Amino acid sequence: MTELDIDFEKYEPVIGLEVHAQMLTKSKAYCTDPYDYGAEPNTQVSPISLGHPGTLPMHNRQVVNNAIKMGLACQCNIASYQYYARKNYFYADLPKGYQITQDKTPICTGGYIAIKLKDQAPKNITLTRIHMEEDAGKSMHDQDVYDTLIDLNRAGVPLIEIVTEPEIASGEEAYAYLSEVRKLVRYLEICDGNMEEGSLRCDANISVRLKGSKAFGTKVEVKNMNSMRNVQKAIDFEIRRQIICIETGERIAQETRSFDALKGITISMRSKEGASDYRYFPEPDLPPLHVSADYIEGVKALMPELPKALFEKYTLQFGLNEYDANVLTENKDIAAYFESILKHTSNIKAAANWVMVGIKGYLNEQALEIKDFSVQASRIADLINLIDEGKVSHSVAAQKVFPEMINEHHLSPLQIAEKLNVLQESNSDELQTWINQSIEKFPSKVAEYKAGKESLLGLFMGEVMKMSKGKADPKLTSQLLKNTLDHHA
Amino acid sequence: MDINDETIDRLCDLAKLEFKGEERTAIKQDLTRILSYFEKLNAIDTNGVEPLIFMTDSENVLREDKPHTSIQRADALKNAPAKDSDYFRVPKVLDK
Numbered sequence: 001m002t003e004l005d006i007d008f009e010k011y012e013p014v015i016g017l018e019v020h021a022q023m024l025t026k027s028k029a030y031c032t033d034p035y036d037y038g039a040e041p042n043t044q045v046s047p048i049s050l051g052h053p054g055t056l057p058m059h060n061r062q063v064v065n066n067a068i069k070m071g072l073a074c075q076c077n078i079a080s081y082q083y084y085a086r087k088n089y090f091y092a093d094l095p096k097g098y099q100i101t102q103d104k105t106p107i108c109t110g111g112y113i114a115i116k117l118k119d120q121a122p123k124n125i126t127l128t129r130i131h132m133e134e135d136a137g138k139s140m141h142d143q144d145v146y147d148t149l150i151d152l153n154r155a156g157v158p159l160i161e162i163v164t165e166p167e168i169a170s171g172e173e174a175y176a177y178l179s180e181v182r183k184l185v186r187y188l189e190i191c192d193g194n195m196e197e198g199s200l201r202c203d204a205n206i207s208v209r210l211k212g213s214k215a216f217g218t219k220v221e222v223k224n225m226n227s228m229r230n231v232q233k234a235i236d237f238e239i240r241r242q243i244i245c246i247e248t249g250e251r252i253a254q255e256t257r258s259f260d261a262l263k264g265i266t267i268s269m270r271s272k273e274g275a276s277d278y279r280y281f282p283e284p285d286l287p288p289l290h291v292s293a294d295y296i297e298g299v300k301a302l303m304p305e306l307p308k309a310l311f312e313k314y315t316l317q318f319g320l321n322e323y324d325a326n327v328l329t330e331n332k333d334i335a336a337y338f339e340s341i342l343k344h345t346s347n348i349k350a351a352a353n354w355v356m357v358g359i360k361g362y363l364n365e366q367a368l369e370i371k372d373f374s375v376q377a378s379r380i381a382d383l384i385n386l387i388d389e390g391k392v393s394h395s396v397a398a399q400k401v402f403p404e405m406i407n408e409h410h411l412s413p414l415q416i417a418e419k420l421n422v423l424q425e426s427n428s429d430e431l432q433t434w435i436n437q438s439i440e441k442f443p444s445k446v447a448e449y450k451a452g453k454e455s456l457l458g459l460f461m462g463e464v465m466k467m468s469k470g471k472a473d474p475k476l477t478s479q480l481l482k483n484t485l486d487h488h489a
Numbered sequence: 490m491d492i493n494d495e496t497i498d499r500l501c502d503l504a505k506l507e508f509k510g511e512e513r514t515a516i517k518q519d520l521t522r523i524l525s526y527f528e529k530l531n532a533i534d535t536n537g538v539e540p541l542i543f544m545t546d547s548e549n550v551l552r553e554d555k556p557h558t559s560i561q562r563a564d565a566l567k568n569a570p571a572k573d574s575d576y577f578r579v580p581k582v583l584d585k
Contacts, residue, residue, distance in 0.1 A: 027555060032552075032557040032558075032559070033558065033559075043558075043562050044558070046560055058552045059551050060552055060553075062554035091582070140576075141581065147571065148578070148580065148582050151575075151577075282542045287543060287550045288548050
């Protein structure tokens with residue numbers, strides 16, 4: 001049997017994701033060490049993060065608040081009573097010999113994250129749980145010939161782990177889900193969402209089964225996917241691999257596999273047969289947490305408007321189409337900038353277009369973020385108003401005035417347009433002079449026009465534009481021109 | 490619960506310890522004694538009693554998110570059996 005004979009469509013993939021999000025706190029989860037990605041090794045440690053005997057952890061309130069925020073954003077239940085647990089395993093980058101996590105009483109349960117694929121109805125991915133835990137240090141295996149080098153800066157950095165039900169059906173859905181998770185954590189400002197630097201990490205549990213079957217297939221865990229695209233690729237590869245395994249009569253091993261981004265394949269890392277025994281038990285060093293309804297309300301009050309609410313506002317209230325609303329809500333800072341423009345102009349569609357085309361184009365070109373954009377939103381509104389008043393054409397605004405506004409912060413868009421000599425001529429006396437001249441230039445064409453060849457209007461328009469060096473207000477010119485020609489004897 | 494060779498193997502594996510010959514017999518005896526000592530607890534009827542996890546009533550002991558660096562790298566590395574100026578060193582481990 002070759003791959004060509006296999007009917008891949010017979011099978012249905014069953015995927016659950018575990019996402020670890022590193023919290024954007026100033027100090028670690030259970031001690032005060034700061035943490036900065038890329039800091040000198042072993043400079044952001046303390047007796048607590050090093051696991052020295054006799055030390056006691058104390059939990060960071062901000063981590064609890066962040067986890068509650070994420071839970072509220074996903075409509076989860078927030079547990080009123082919780083305690084922490086020790087997950088025991090032996091590894092050199094885990095100095096205590098156990099990870100402080102939550103086992104029986106995760107801070108959030110239930111809830112969902114909605115995803116939307118192109119041309120498909122939205123789908124809710126149910127969350128099993130969100131819990132708080134700590135990161136381990138980093139092991140470097142290939143920097144030294146003989147030893148593994150250990151950097152414990154990351155040991156004790158706060159994480160939340162977001163676990164889905166096995167409801168994801170493809171690499172594409174996994175990609176969409178991760179985009180939503182990243183968007184949410186960035187809106188909430190609880191995690192920077194950077195997969196390349198590992199502040200957002202994703203493990204995928206993947207199995208396949210015949211469509212219609214109720215039983216699950218053997219589950220394989222895939223790790224080490226350091227971008228959203230790689231998650232999608234790894235999942236698609238793994239689904240195919242498993243189906244080929246089944247169809248060729250091979251057994252799928254219950255194992256952990258690693259994604260090799262260069263080759264685009266997954267490779268066996270270790271077997272999960274005789275699964276590890278983590279011997280969870282309640283962490284006696286940290287007192288339990290009681291989260292009251294009032295406390296939750298207090299955290300809720302600190303939350304920003306979420307992308308879903310903004311999307312609804314933009315489509316229902318502002319009348320923008322779904323595509324525009326999506327682009328504008330992709331990033332909280334972009335949405336905020338867009339709304340700042342609206343404080344100074346009522347032309348919503350123009351504001352949306354300027355953000356999505358002119359400004360985003362410039363930012364992409366310069367590899368900048370909107371927060372680094374030097375032009376104030378009110379000045380973009382001024383430019384929009386200038387166009388609406390017919391003082392400059394849209395194309396002149398985009399090609400000449402806008403680029404100058406980025407460099408010139410003291411002059412208003414109007415002053416810049418004056419300086420560049422691109423203000424549209426809407427002085428009808430001057431326009432009339434040019435119109436008269438253009439008519440005198442082509443007496444025969446005037447006759448043809450009057451005989452019904454209306455397309456000749458363009459010729460006279462062109463002439464006026466030439467004489468005005470492109471500054472004639474096209475709308476006014478065409479009006480005056482028609483009027484003049486109609487009354488020309 | 491019976492402490493047999495299988496239990497000892499499992500515990501050794503989890504604790505990354507090795508017991509051979511006399512040591513193995515001794516640890517087996519010790520563990521059996523410890524377990525039978527705790528067997529006494531089974532005499533008490535705990536039906537309907539919630540497990541006690543914490544010995545004090547304190548809860549919600551949280552700290553504000555303020556960073557503070559307490560030690561320098563040299564101090565952090567001081568007690569390590571193997572180290573260089575920057576890192577802790579351990580035998581090569583590839584499998585996690």
